[in-house]
Amino acid sequence: YKFLVLNGPNLNLLGIREKSIYGDFTLDDLIEKIYSNFDNRLDLVNFQSNSESDLIDRIHESYKSIDFIVINPAAYTHTSIAIRDALMAVSIPFIEVHISNIHKREAFRHNSYLSDIAVGVICGFGTDGYVYAVESGINYLKNLEK
Numbered sequence: 001y002k003f004l005v006l007n008g009p010n011l012n013l014l015g016i017r018e019k020s021i022y023g024d025f026t027l028d029d030l031i032e033k034i035y036s037n038f039d040n041r042l043d044l045v046n047f048q049s050n051s052e053s054d055l056i057d058r059i060h061e062s063y064k065s066i067d068f069i070v071i072n073p074a075a076y077t078h079t080s081i082a083i084r085d086a087l088m089a090v091s092i093p094f095i096e097v098h099i100s101n102i103h104k105r106e107a108f109r110h111n112s113y114l115s116d117i118a119v120g121v122i123c124g125f126g127t128d129g130y131v132y133a134v135e136s137g138i139n140y141l142k143n144l145e146k
């Protein structure tokens with residue numbers, strides 16, 4: 001299976017930004033951790049952008065070439081109808097991941113424009129959430145084959 005791991009704005013600063021919330025893993029550490037959890041045998045494309053339009057373009061490019069998306073849309077979670085529409089347009093199954101438990105935080109983080117169209121949502125487990133999401137994605141795709 002081909003996976004796309006998409007990370008939104010400010011996640012390039014993982015390991016620097018608000019460490020008490022997001023931990024001290026850098027984005028590179030995080031991608032490394034995903035690979036190593038699957039014996040480096042994953043077919044995975046990793047993309048981070050601070051730009052909404054670049055994230056949307058990447059989703060469009062994935063049409064027909066990616067089987068599953070793991071996306072942490074970061075702040076765009078709470079604002080972007082355009083990212084929602086892009087995910088619907090390509091109809092690639094996806095899991096929404098948040099490092100922090102967004103429901104424990106400010107009220108404006110409680111709403112997501114993606115959750116109701118996601119296969120599932122994982123939040124509050126730190127960077128482990130990405131590993132859980134890939135594992136769940138594999139199970140989801142295996143079940144489709146049955």
Ligand code: DQA
Nearest residue numbers: 072073074075098099100109
């Ligand atoms: C986040 C939560 C968002 O509310 C925030 O804007 C982020 C990161 C998370 O991973 O916990 O940038 O998506």
